[in-house]
Amino acid sequence: MGKSVGLLLTLSLGLIGIYGMTVVLEKPLHMHMEKEWQEVAQQQEMGEFYNPDSSLSHPLVLLTNDQQEPLLFYADILTPVCIDGTCKPVYIELYWNLIGNYVGYGIDQTQPLTKFDHDNFIAADYEKLHQLLLDNNSVLSRRKLEDLFDADVQPEKKVTYKGVEVDAVTGATRKEIKDSVIEGALYSCYTLWHLVHGQVRHKIEDYLRSIYSRELGDSLLYSNYPDYQFYALKNMEAVEYHRHLPQLAHIFKEREPLIRNYILKKLPKEAWKEARFSEELYSAFSKIDLNSRTLLLKNLSHANLNAATLLSEQVSKMTKNQLKMYLRFLEEDESRLSPTIKANLVQIVSKEEYTFTYLISAFLE
Amino acid sequence: MGKTYFIKLIQFFLLCLLVNSGMAQDGILLEAESFPEKGGWLVDPQFVEQMGSPYLMAHGMGKAVTNATTEVTLEKKGNYHVWARTKNWAPGNWAPPGQFSIKVNAEKLENTLGLKPYWNWEYAGQVDIQSPKAKLELVDLTGFNGRCDAIYLSLANEPPPSKAKALASWRKQMLQEPPAPATTKEYDLVITGGGIAGCAAAIAAAEEGLQVALIHDRPLLGGNASSEIRVHTLGIYGKFERILKKIDTEHYPNGSSKAKLDQQKRDDNVKSYKNIHLFLNWRAYDAVAKDDMVQYVDARQTATGERMRFQAPLYVDATGDGWIGYWAGAEYSYGRESVYKYGEAWDKWGELWSPEEPDNFVMGSSILWQTEVGETTFDFPEVPWAVAVAKEHEAVAGEWYWEFSRNDLHQIEDGEEIRDHMLRAIFGSFSNAKHQEGNEKYRLEWVSYLLGKRESRRLVGDHIFTFKDVVDKMEFSDSVVVEKRAIDVHYQRNLQDEKLPDFLSEALFYKTGRYYIPYRSLYSRNINNLFMAGRNFSCSHIGLGGPRVMRTTGQMGAAVGFAASLCKKYKVNPRTIYQKYLTEYMNLIESQQWVNP
Numbered sequence: 015m016g017k018s019v020g021l022l023l024t025l026s027l028g029l030i031g032i033y034g035m036t037v038v039l040e041k042p043l044h045m046h047m048e049k050e051w052q053e054v055a056q057q058q059e060m061g062e063f064y065n066p067d068s069s070l071s072h073p074l075v076l077l078t079n080d081q082q083e084p085l086l087f088y089a090d091i092l093t094p095v096c097i098d099g100t101c102k103p104v105y106i107e108l109y110w111n112l113i114g115n116y117v118g119y120g121i122d123q124t125q126p127l128t129k130f131d132h133d134n135f136i137a138a139d140y141e142k143l144h145q146l147l148l149d150n151n152s153v154l155s156r157r158k159l160e161d162l163f164d165a166d167v168q169p170e171k172k173v174t175y176k177g178v179e180v181d182a183v184t185g186a187t188r189k190e191i192k193d194s195v196i197e198g199a200l201y202s203c204y205t206l207w208h209l210v211h212g213q214v215r216h217k218i219e220d221y222l223r224s225i226y227s228r229e230l231g232d233s234l235l236y237s238n239y240p241d242y243q244f245y246a247l248k249n250m251e252a253v254e255y256h257r258h259l260p261q262l263a264h265i266f267k268e269r270e271p272l273i274r275n276y277i278l279k280k281l282p283k284e285a286w287k288e289a290r291f292s293e294e295l296y297s298a299f300s301k302i303d304l305n306s307r308t309l310l311l312k313n314l315s316h317a318n319l320n321a322a323t324l325l326s327e328q329v330s331k332m333t334k335n336q337l338k339m340y341l342r343f344l345e346e347d348e349s350r351l352s353p354t355i356k357a358n359l360v361q362i363v364s365k366e367e368y369t370f371t372y373l374i375s376a377f378l379e
Numbered sequence: 380m381g382k383t384y385f386i387k388l389i390q391f392f393l394l395c396l397l398v399n400s401g402m403a404q405d406g407i408l409l410e411a412e413s414f415p416e417k418g419g420w421l422v423d424p425q426f427v428e429q430m431g432s433p434y435l436m437a438h439g440m441g442k443a444v445t446n447a448t449t450e451v452t453l454e455k456k457g458n459y460h461v462w463a464r465t466k467n468w469a470p471g472n473w474a475p476p477g478q479f480s481i482k483v484n485a486e487k488l489e490n491t492l493g494l495k496p497y498w499n500w501e502y503a504g505q506v507d508i509q510s511p512k513a514k515l516e517l518v519d520l521t522g523f524n525g526r527c528d529a530i531y532l533s534l535a536n537e538p539p540p541s542k543a544k545a546l547a548s549w550r551k552q553m554l555q556e557p558p559a560p561a562t563t564k565e566y567d568l569v570i571t572g573g574g575i576a577g578c579a580a581a582i583a584a585a586e587e588g589l590q591v592a593l594i595h596d597r598p599l600l601g602g603n604a605s606s607e608i609r610v611h612t613l614g615i616y617g618k619f620e621r622i623l624k625k626i627d628t629e630h631y632p633n634g635s636s637k638a639k640l641d642q643q644k645r646d647d648n649v650k651s652y653k654n655i656h657l658f659l660n661w662r663a664y665d666a667v668a669k670d671d672m673v674q675y676v677d678a679r680q681t682a683t684g685e686r687m688r689f690q691a692p693l694y695v696d697a698t699g700d701g702w703i704g705y706w707a708g709a710e711y712s713y714g715r716e717s718v719y720k721y722g723e724a725w726d727k728w729g730e731l732w733s734p735e736e737p738d739n740f741v742m743g744s745s746i747l748w749q750t751e752v753g754e755t756t757f758d759f760p761e762v763p764w765a766v767a768v769a770k771e772h773e774a775v776a777g778e779w780y781w782e783f784s785r786n787d788l789h790q791i792e793d794g795e796e797i798r799d800h801m802l803r804a805i806f807g808s809f810s811n812a813k814h815q816e817g818n819e820k821y822r823l824e825w826v827s828y829l830l831g832k833r834e835s836r837r838l839v840g841d842h843i844f845t846f847k848d849v850v851d852k853m854e855f856s857d858s859v860v861v862e863k864r865a866i867d868v869h870y871q872r873n874l875q876d877e878k879l880p881d882f883l884s885e886a887l888f889y890k891t892g893r894y895y896i897p898y899r900s901l902y903s904r905n906i907n908n909l910f911m912a913g914r915n916f917s918c919s920h921i922g923l924g925g926p927r928v929m930r931t932t933g934q935m936g937a938a939v940g941f942a943a944s945l946c947k948k949y950k951v952n953p954r955t956i957y958q959k960y961l962t963e964y965m966n967l968i969e970s971q972q973w974v975n976p
């Protein structure tokens with residue numbers, strides 16, 4: 015997180031009159047934002063979030079550095095996990111980033127997590143817990159606890175359809191549940207997943223939205239976290255993209271297909287015309303995912319002229335339909351088939367290594 | 380019409396043609412799917428619209444299948460040149476997987492076939508034929524989906540045309556096909572597509588006394604629920620429990636061979652209606668509308684090539700792909716709408732759920748498959764052409780989430796490529812798993828060759844069913860379908876992590892209470908005598924998320940069948956039922972309620 019985000023949030027916090035208190039935290043067991051965690055110096059209470067499962071509310075804490083620049087959200091949790099009326103306490107410290115995504119947890123060494131038979135968690139269990147909490151779309155999110163329990167403990171149970179609401183994944187569910195939960199600790203997994211992904215996320219998001227500004231968006235965009243960047247991209251008007259082309263090119267090359275696709279679909283037409291930017295996008299063609307490649311091809315007609323030439327050097331990476339799109343583009347306007355492009359096409363045909371050379375040959379004829 | 384008779388007919392017409400045109404070429408066209416003895420080869424009619432014809436495929440899961448044979452009668456003796464229309468379905472830097480050869484009178488022709496990466500005539504070689512009859516065989520060499528559309532024998536060394544248009548007209552010429560089918564049949568209702576939706580529509584209409592034609596391109600009814608694809612039916616029965624129980628399935632795991640039991644039930648039940656005229660293995664290939672009314676549907680027997688015209692005052696498109704509507708000029712949509720178009724946002728999932736900008740990223744298609752653990756070890760061949768798709772992925776079982784969609788591929792137009800990609804994913808992942816210790820006894824028990832589709836064309840009705848109807852819990856005066864199943868929409872996993880296989884998907888579930896689909900989503904907005912039922916009903920991409928499951932599509936079918944009966948009674952079109960006879964219609968549907976004894 016860049017300094018500026020922190021500063022902006024500090025200002026906003028100052029406005030709503032929350033002041034810091036010094037904080038000492040135990041080192042979390044798993045933490046995705048190690049750097050931010052290291053910087054934590056103070057904490058500020060941000061109200062409470064409610065957990066409908068336990069009917070308990072937990073205080074939500076904003077962690078800041080010594081200049082009160084926000085870094086992470088945190089909650090020190092003590093919650094009961096109950097089965098058939100018997101409850102046991104679970105102690106855990108949870109962390110979220112500034113847009114509400116879970117980033118890590120810690121435990122009190124004197125209060126290890128346990129399974130229902132009272133065995134302590136082993137290292138692999140702690141790791142699995144972190145992974146399952148990271149999974150936004152965990153099977154735990156869409157199942158009732160009872161169903162999960164059935165699948166967990168009664169592998170042979172036959173699910174009849176009559177009168178029973180079942181969904182399209184049932185066949186796979188048992189395995190999916192086994193993969194998603196820690197054996198013998200289903201209830202803890204369930205309780206914690208819902209805590210992490212429940213009301214607290216809305217609280218954080220609402221808060222961020224209430225203080226969101228163009229400058230804050232910019233600093234998220236220039237942070238090094240994909241989810242911050244995506245958040246900023248979504249909250250930015252398309253016309254604003256123009257101000258950030260080098261950073262967009264950087265994100266485009268580094269990030270996952272979903273974010274690339276988003277950028278390519280939202281980019282205003284004029285941005286495609288920028289020679290430097292266009293060069294960055296189209297020269298990455300052979301290194302990026304297939305769906306983004308298709309989007310690059312779809313935008314050829316308003317991209318800078320260098321795009322078609324850059325693509326002619328990477329034709330052998332095109333799928334059949336992509337090649338067809340490219341050739342159609344060249345065909346639409348004779349002037350598009352420059353001598354360089356033509357020479358590159360001829361060369362591909364001569365090498366005969368590319369499956370779809372027959373289409374190029376037909377085109378050249 | 381007998382199959383050999385049909386082959387002879389082609390030869391006869393060809394000879395007439397040659398005499399008439401005075402061409403110096405004596406040629407015989409043999410449609411592979413019309414071979415009387417197919418051996419282990421299967422007829423694949425799924426991609427006719429794209430590549431021109433049903434074809435024979437050697438789907439042996441790695442074991443070469445037995446030969447397909449036919450007998451050819453020749454007017455002239457001589458040295459014949461032989462071509463096969465085929466393709467290399469997994470081209471790359473390896474031996475093509477689908478190789479086969481041709482034998483004539485037990486003599487193997489020189490060239491192996493299935494080598495070029497597109498449908499084309501490949502030259503098999505020459506053969507001297509001195510007998511008036513010759514035995515011709517397709518010899519599979521690999522068991523990995525070699526394919527043959529047709530064979531051409533000619534005394535002249537001149538292959539038939541390759542380009543789609545030229546080939547189609549050459550074919551017509553060779554077969555001397557008159558522009559229209561010779562036979563026309565008339566009914567009260569013509570239903571195309573025998574999935575759960577089409578079957579339910581047929582039963583409902585038949586129970587109300589209509590003469591119904593049900594045209595279905597497979598030998599077995601049920602579409603995705605059939606034992607050929609093996610998806611179990613989900614959803615609730617709504618008002619149609621009695622009818623739907625005749626055709627649905629138990630909750631066996633997707634891909635399970637238990638699908639066969641429900642297959643028998645379904646086929647028996649549908650066949651028990653005397654007034655359902657079943658045309659199994661008939662694929663509709665055209666529908667023509669005049670003055671916004673469908674005039675007829677033309678269909679072709681998938682093996683013999685025989686053609687027939689079907690006429691009725693009313694038609695149902697239950698093809699899943701909206702073919703009848705498409706041909707007749709009905710409005711349709713394809714792809715994901717912008718989230719703003721119908722207000723379908725689910726913020727939690729943003730772009731994965733519904734994008735800001737529209738695109739063509741629909742839910743993908745699947746191939747289900749099953750393995751078994753045998754008594755002894757089982758060797759599976761090396762499949763480099765498949766591992767290229769599977770990469771590192773290992774699996775001894777498939778599931779619903781083996782699904783493929785990519786934004787340069789159209790679920791209909793590129794169906795063959797999508798199917799083949801899934802076959803490669805399966806064979807490759809299985810091969811990887813076979814290299815692991817402990818998997819020695821695993822063998823492939825069954826791999827479907829039929830593409831299980833989820834989403835393609837959606838025909839547009841008077842009402843477009845969307846996510847908003849679900850969220851707002853809209854109840855309509857014409858609510859004929861009810862569902863409470865979560866809305867689930869899929870995305871490809873590699874969108875979030877490109878290192879993951881491109882053939883696996885993930886589902887997003889939006890939990891909901893009951894929601895309703897109005898009758899107005901079940902007939903075309905602009906083609907006045909066309910109903911639609913099944914996944915091609917009038918909805919948005921997200922709208923399809925819940926009701927695409929097959930008890931729900933079955934409800935749509937039944938609702939349409941009953942509406943058709945009132946259309947007949949009052950001699951009106953579907954829209955008029957909503958406008959004028961809604962009370963009677965809703966009462967008719969209400970009276971279908973199943974009362975448990």
Ligand SMILES: Cc1cc2nc3c(=O)[nH]c(=O)nc-3n(C[C@H](O)[C@H](O)[C@H](O)COP(=O)(O)OP(=O)(O)OC[C@H]3O[C@@H](n4cnc5c(N)ncnc54)[C@H](O)[C@@H]3O)c2cc1C
Nearest residue numbers: 572574575576596602603613663699745831913914928929
């Ligand atoms: C892998 C997978 C898992 C799924 N999971 C579930 C599940 O668990 N439960 C569930 O209920 N649903 C599930 N679905 C969704 C459901 O199977 C589909 O939405 C289904 O297609 C809906 O049924 P339908 O009758 O509309 O179409 P289909 O089942 O596709 O039936 C249409 C039939 O029409 C035939 N046809 C097409 N064109 C022609 C033509 N021109 N002439 C003649 N016949 C033609 C086709 O061969 C096809 O059999 C799943 C789908 C897939 C692919």
